[in-house]
Amino acid sequence: MRATARRVWGLMYRHLALYRRSWPRLLELAYWPTLQMCIWGLTSTYIASRLPVGGQVAAGVLLGGVLLWEIALRSQMGVAISFLEEIWSRNLGHVFVSPLRPRELVAALIAMSAIRMAVGVLPAVLLAWVLYAFNLFALGPVLILFAINLMAMGWWVSLAVVSMILRHGAGAEALAWSVLFALTPLSAVFYPVSVLPVALRPIAWALPASHVFEGMRAVLNTGVIQWDQLAIASLLNLAWLLVASWLFAWQFRVARERGALLSIGE
Amino acid sequence: MNAITVTGLSKRYGETLAVDGIDFSVPPGGTVGLLGGNGAGKTTTIAMLLGLLIPTAGRITILGHDMAHDRFAALARMNFSSPYVALPHRLSVEENLRVYCHLYDVPHASARIAELAAELDLGGLLDRPAGQLSAGQKTRVALAKSLINRPDVLLLDEPTASLDPDTGDxxxxxxxxxxxxxxxxxxxxxxxxxxxxxxxxxxxxxKQGRIVDRGSPADLLTRYRRDDLEEVFLDIARDRQSERSA
Known part of the structure; x- marks a missing residue:
């Protein structure tokens, strides 16, 4: 157990040392969440000023959606980009011939993702409070459950992305940035699932984020916590995490069969 | 018990047989050279020994561990160096070595790094980013990394490639x-x-995925009636063996 923890820490240390030496990388973590929050904050302010009734709630729903969705986005990118860092530095060969188990690699990437997410999203959350008087923490302790579910969704999506990178090499690295953006319209971030065309609703309901955002809107609109939505989101995350873990294990084995672990960045 | 035992090892990529049923063993403390032209199957063999590549057939046992089922126990006591695999360029030499101290669960990391720095003359390089080192310095750092866990089995893929004669020596x-x-x-x-x-x-x-000859350097020189291994290599690579016998 101690050796496992040390190996996980070893890989985390490698990434933390990288951030310590590169302030542009640190700045980049907070750049997009803060920019997104500023743009949507101004949009929310405009909407609130045009709506005589319910404007503040609508603005809060928009800003809450932006900030919570950033948790999923940054969690997903945190895992995928940390893995890509190993490819870009041509270090994977060394990592995979060390006693580091694949599950320990995933644990280290997830831990790094949580750190990256906190460093990236917290400044935006605090700025939203300062600039737009929107306090995300006013959602109460349930915010923690929303955040955990969104992080978990980011992680299983990124495991699927890493699997695709193992399968298709660096050519699939664009997925690291784009895949969750593609899911945004179906994740009910800014509007309820009922707004979507009927044919797309089953897909939306299969995504944990839709249940989280329905729950968030319920809290902001009525103050009621919809525990059933949280339970469904958690179960969906568990199911998707199992699928993504199987996909990762399968593609890792295929990469070992094809000899892709040494040539993956080429 | 041999440190490395390889039996019937093959690797096929589609129609190409990269390694074709090779057998060899290395006794503890032995040093075995894998020689062959480009595409002979050396790197593929090393990748299979390291568990980076799953063989199509055959069995590898290292330090008593079957690499198909128990590779992590063996990997903890092995290490590897190759000029074709880099260390993260932005990390300092010390940070890089510390990463591998953690990955190999090396006790007293600072002391081990200091020891290797003294032995490999890395003292002045520890604070420098790995990406700013010369080829010779990078090789010494890679060697330090490969020795970080005091391996019982060391696999080296062209350890002195692109080094000047002095650094190579x-x-x-x-x-x-x-x-x-x-x-x-x-x-x-x-x-x-x-x-x-x-x-x-x-x-x-x-040659072409097979072990076509083996022996001590002295044996090979005697058998091929040559003065150096390069001539033996060329005899095998160019099929000159039969001509010389004739």
Missing amino acids: LVRTWLERYRAQSGCTILLASHNMAEVERLCDMVLMM
């Missing part, structure tokens, strides 16, 4: 010293015949 001298001190088993793939002749107790000559 330093590396070879250091490997000889380390082997004498530690009793480490070394498998070495190289195109440098003088290096193989100097370091290896036994040589495996590979």
